[in-house]
Amino acid sequence: MKALFASSILIAVLSKLKTSLKDLLPIILVIAFFQIVVLQQPLPNLAEVIFGGLLVVVGLMLFVQGLEMGLFPIGEEMANALARKGSVLWLLVFAFLLGFSTTIAEPALIAVSAEAGEIAAQGNLIAHGEASLQSYALGLRLSVAFSVGVAILIGVLRILRGWPIHYLIIGGYGMVMLMTLIAPREIIGIAYDAGGVTTSTVTVPLVAALGVGLATVIKGRSPMVDGFGLIALASLLPMIFVMGYGLVVLD
Amino acid sequence: MTFLSEFGLVFLGTIRDVLPIVLLIVSFQLVVLRQPIPNLRRLIIGGVYVIAGLALFLIGLEKALFPVGKIMAAQLSDPEFLAGDGTVDLTSWTTYGWIYLFAALIGFSTTIAEPSLLAVALKVKEVSRGAISPWGLRITVAIGVAVGIALGAFRIVTGTPLYLYILAGYIVVIVQTFVAPRDIIALAYDSGGVTTSTVTVPLVAALGLGLSQAVPGRNPLLDGFGLIAFASLFPIIAVMGYAQITQWLAFRRVEKRLKGDNR
Numbered sequence: 001m002k003a004l005f006a007s008s009i010l011i012a013v014l015s016k017l018k019t020s021l022k023d024l025l026p027i028i029l030v031i032a033f034f035q036i037v038v039l040q041q042p043l044p045n046l047a048e049v050i051f052g053g054l055l056v057v058v059g060l061m062l063f064v065q066g067l068e069m070g071l072f073p074i075g076e077e078m079a080n081a082l083a084r085k086g087s088v089l090w091l092l093v094f095a096f097l098l099g100f101s102t103t104i105a106e107p108a109l110i111a112v113s114a115e116a117g118e119i120a121a122q123g124n125l126i127a128h129g130e131a132s133l134q135s136y137a138l139g140l141r142l143s144v145a146f147s148v149g150v151a152i153l154i155g156v157l158r159i160l161r162g163w164p165i166h167y168l169i170i171g172g173y174g175m176v177m178l179m180t181l182i183a184p185r186e187i188i189g190i191a192y193d194a195g196g197v198t199t200s201t202v203t204v205p206l207v208a209a210l211g212v213g214l215a216t217v218i219k220g221r222s223p224m225v226d227g228f229g230l231i232a233l234a235s236l237l238p239m240i241f242v243m244g245y246g247l248v249v250l251d
Numbered sequence: 252m253t254f255l256s257e258f259g260l261v262f263l264g265t266i267r268d269v270l271p272i273v274l275l276i277v278s279f280q281l282v283v284l285r286q287p288i289p290n291l292r293r294l295i296i297g298g299v300y301v302i303a304g305l306a307l308f309l310i311g312l313e314k315a316l317f318p319v320g321k322i323m324a325a326q327l328s329d330p331e332f333l334a335g336d337g338t339v340d341l342t343s344w345t346t347y348g349w350i351y352l353f354a355a356l357i358g359f360s361t362t363i364a365e366p367s368l369l370a371v372a373l374k375v376k377e378v379s380r381g382a383i384s385p386w387g388l389r390i391t392v393a394i395g396v397a398v399g400i401a402l403g404a405f406r407i408v409t410g411t412p413l414y415l416y417i418l419a420g421y422i423v424v425i426v427q428t429f430v431a432p433r434d435i436i437a438l439a440y441d442s443g444g445v446t447t448s449t450v451t452v453p454l455v456a457a458l459g460l461g462l463s464q465a466v467p468g469r470n471p472l473l474d475g476f477g478l479i480a481f482a483s484l485f486p487i488i489a490v491m492g493y494a495q496i497t498q499w500l501a502f503r504r505v506e507k508r509l510k511g512d513n514r
Contacts, residue, residue, distance in 0.1 A: 023369070026360035031319055033356075038349055039326050043319060052315025055307045056364075062304030063366050067373065070297020073290065074276060081284045090283050094275070101271035107264070108452060165437045166428045173421045180414045189413060189476030196447035196479040201305060202269055204445050205370035212378055223378045224434050231371070232440030235483060 013061075020060040024053065067205050075209025076216075083217040088160065095156040098207070099234060100149035104141060108197040113140040116190045123186050125250040140190075140245060147241035148198050148234045152207065155230035159214045162221060165229040172236040179243035187246030194242045195235040207231055261313075262306040269302055308366065312450065320357065320454040327353055328458075328465040344408045350462060351401045357454055358400035358482060362393035367445040375438060383438075388490070392442045395489030396482045400455060403481035407462050410469060413477040420484040424491070431491040432498050439490035443483040452479060 035043055043049060082091045103109060117137040120126045126136050158168060180188055199207075207230045215227035280288055288294060326332055327350055362368060372385035406416055428436055447455075455478045463474040 023364050026363045027316065027357075030353075030356040030360045031323065034323055034327070034349075034353060038353075039323065039332075041326070044322070045318075049315045049319055052311045052313070055311030056315065057311075059304045059306070059308030059311055060364070060366060060369075062300045063308060064304075064369065064373075066297045066300030066302075066304055067370055068297070070294050070301055071370075072374070073297070074288075074294055077289065078276060078279070081286065082279075085284060090279075094279055094283075097275050098272070101275055105268055105271055107268070108448070165440060169440055170425055170428065173425065177414075177418060177421065180417075189474075189480075192413065192417065192480035193476050193478075196444070196483045197452060199367065199444045199448060200268065201366045201370075201449050202272060202301065204367040204448070205374070206272065208371055208374045208441075212374060222434075225437060227378060228375075228437035228441045230441070231444040232437070235444035 016061045016065070017057060020057045020064070023060060024057055028053070063201075071202070071205040072209045075206045076213035079210050079213025080217055083214060091156060091160075092153050095152040095210075096149040098149075098203075098210070099152035100145045102200060102203040102206075103148040103198050104145040106198065106200050108200070109141055109144055109194070112190065112194060112197055113137040113144075116140055116187075119186055119190070120250060125184065125186060136249065139249060140194075140242065143241045143245040144194055144198060144238045147237040151233040151237040152230055154237075155211065155233045156214065158229065159211060159221060159226050160218065162226065165226075165232070168229075169232060169236065172233070172240065175240045176236070176243075179240055179247070183243035183246050184250045187243055187250060191239045191242035191246065195239045198238050199231055199234055203234075204231060207234070258306065258310060261310050262302070265302050265306045265309070269298070273298075305366075309449070312453075316450070317453050317457075321457040323353070324454070324458040324461045328461040330465055344405060347404070347408050347462075347466075350404050350408075350458075354404040354458060355397040355401040357458070358451070359393045359397040361450040361454055362396040362446050362482075362486075363389055365446060365448060365450050367448045368392060368442070371438075371441060371445050387493075388438075388442070391489050391493045392446055392486040395442075395486030396446050396451070398489070399481035399483075399485030400458075400478060402485070403478040404458065404462060406477070406481075407459060407469060407474050408466050410466075410474065413480070417480060417484065420488065424484070424487050427488065427491040427495070430495065432494050435491060435494035439487050439494070442490050443487040446486050447479050447482050451482060455479060455482060 031043075035041060078094070082094060085091075114137050117126075117133040117140070120136055121128055121133055126132050154168065157163075158165065179191075183191070208228070211230045212223045212227035215221040215223045215225075221227075280286065368389055369385070372388045375383050375388060376385050402416065406413065431439070459474075459476065459478040463469040
């Protein structure tokens with residue numbers, strides 16, 4: 001009986017591993033093709049690469065398991081509990097803090113803003129020296145985190161009110177194009193990329209579960225039409241805020 | 252031993268990333284909602300899975316994918332490799348054929364492995380009650396990223412301004428928004444934001460940097476950026492386009508059947 005139980009667990013784990021392996025297969029094929037056909041060079045440290053690949057597969061499997069057990073349920077539960085409480089103010093405070101707190105510590109953002117600081121210093125746009133570089137990078141991080149907080153807040157308000165998402169997005173695009181015309185050239189590439197790096201792997205499932213959860217609980221909203229869109233706003237608003245930051249700080 | 256300490260460091264780093272979220276949720280439960288969390292045990296186990304899974308995933312990427320990807324990006328954009336027998340022109344965009352192919356394929360394959368996209372795809376399957384399959388969405392988004400990164404590489408080679416491409420992309424998105432099925436629009440917008448995180452960004456950034464160093468007349472500090480913006484824009488077009496095509500095909504089937512009935 002015990003052996004049967006153990007073997008059924010083993011089969012379940014193996015089938016999940018197989019799914020994760022399938023996710024990684026395209027990368028393996030691309031790398032193999034370029035190494036063998038185009039570059040015609042052996043891979044350095046092949047053993048280490050294979051070991052790393054195995055870690056990626058196991059990690060992806062655990063992550064997906066954790067998504068369904070932890071992140072999705074807690075996102076939905078928070079949406080339900082806050083909607084039941086009926087306080088719009090607390091819901092909006094939660095939305096803002098969720099966006100702000102997950103973004104300010106995001107490693108990709110820290111890396112990008114440090115790099116942006118160096119570009120600005122090289123272009124003589126900010127004063128030279130460690131202090132001005134760091135305050136510039138910190139300002140950039142704060143404006144991105146603030147903008148993601150505002151984005152989730154607006155997105156939640158949209159679900160509550162039932163505003164169509166495309167007016168917000170198209171309006172945002174208009175703002176981006178307008179800011180592109182007047183913002184300093186050095187900040188534009190960074191601003192466009194900042195939109196992409198803000199949404200981390202832990203934030204996305206939580207925010208998706210929150211949006212879908214809210215759209216399910218609130219009467220008259222459809223989870224498909226109204227539940228999504230939070231991540232889109234969280235990618236759009238940082239572009240506008242970073243260009244705004246560049247406009248104010250650089251000249 | 253070095254592996255264990257490395258793992259410990261990444262593990263702590265992942266915990267630090269998750270900490271603000273945990274603090275936020277716990278303080279809201281205690282101060283604002285004042286009620287116990289249901290299924291707490293299961294949630295905690297799930298949280299541990301997420302942290303351990305992400306840590307292993309990141310270490311694996313650092314060990315396997317990033318070094319290989321960065322070496323390959325550097326090798327492919329190496330002027331010596333590009334020059335071949337020495338007769339090619341480094342300023343002509345046609346010299347960089349392998350780069351465009353590599354950009355497209357690495358964009359496609361890293362997007363398939365992107366955990367954020369996987370999470371959204373699972374959520375979409377649940378919400379659409381299986382009508383939108385996770386693999387269908389992931390492949391569509393990955394094709395969008397592939398086209399975007401390849402076009403972004405072409406932009407770096409030719410040196411045309413980034414905003415022209417973004418402007419054109421925005422116009423296409425706006426036009427599609429008014430003709431695509433309403434159900435898909437919010438999801439399409441979201442799929443732009445989820446493509447670029449853990450796996451895609453470091454590899455694509457390495458490609459942009461290598462390429463802007465290799466092409467004469469490009470400044471890595473100015474031209475190296477912008478690939479991620481392409482990878483966020485084109486999946487939106489791809490997802491709406493896919494929905495439009497399926498809608499059109501379904502419409503045509505119905506039309507055919509109606510014609511058949513009339514006969």
